[in-house]
């Protein structure tokens with residue numbers, strides 16, 4: 001089998017949390033080894049679909065770039081890392097693909113429903129169109145694999161549907177990508193409200209562990225994590241809090257959840273929560289330390305993004321030419 005073309009995107013915010021790290025960023029780092037190429041995009045154009053501050057967007061974009069580099073992405077040798085708005089093929093393809101996207105499908109997107117309900121002022125058309133831009137991100141590279149957390153499942157399904165519809169209508173051109181969610185940790189839950197996923201927007205502050213949190217903050221958040229009335233350290237639907245902590249520690253230690261259950265059989269919740277905190281401190285401390293070194297040098301971050309954009313454009317541009325030609329747009333190709 002040929003090597004996969006891996007593509008994923010991440011929103012620019014400095015408040016990347018443990019869910020992002022475990023569900024996505026860790027998969028990106030692993031994907032660099034296999035992808036030919038592995039392409040990662042910081043999606044500033046997606047970020048403007050809700051209320052935002054332009055100056056802050058720029059800052060958060062650098063924050064995210066530095067977090068990804070600190071986590072182990074290696075754009076000099078192993079991956080392509082770029083800012084979405086630098087590669088205009090994404091926006092052009094969004095419009096072209098909107099012609100084969102069903103309005104009804106967009107209306108069914110859970111994230112649109114959730115986010116539009118939370119908007120206090122404008123529910124923008126951009127928020128509605130968000131999944132078309134996301135499909136364009138992926139399809140512009142003919143990606144075969146999209147590593148994401150569970151909450152992006154529906155968007156990747158729609159991406160596949162859009163590719164399918166394009167190919168049916170205009171001939172085989174685009175590739176239907178495979179969704180890749182991690183076996184453990186695809187949906188990390190809020191520590192205070194373990195029925196809700198950890199998230200930058202709708203979760204609790206005390207229940208959200210940030211990648212850049214100091215060890216003391218991490219210990220405090222795990223110390224007050226909500227567990228359940230039982231005593232057993234076992235996974236189960238009726239034990240969402242403990243299940244979440246088991247998954248987190250399993251990932252932090254690089255073992256399976258069953259290994260954690262075995263190790264902590266008979267232990268109390270208090271000791272277990274301490275162990276989870278230590279596991280996460282060890283996982284995130286090196287990232288936070290490298291981040292502190294990388295973040296101040298914005299010129300270096302810009303240079304990294306510019307080099308990435310050039311590589312990304314070189315891949316996307318011929319694919320766009322093909323799409324335009326198939327659709328009868330522009331000067332005919334010879």
Ligand code: TYM
Nearest residue numbers: 008009010011019020023024134148149186187188197198
């Ligand atoms: P974003 O920036 O919200 O999240 C980045 C990644 O983190 C995953 N994630 C989680 N995983 C496990 N548990 C959680 N609690 C959790 N919360 C978030 C997300 O699934 C995601 O993989 N629409 C995307 C960005 C995007 C994209 C793309 C992704 C734009 N274009 C093309 C893939 C391909 C988003 O908002 O991710």
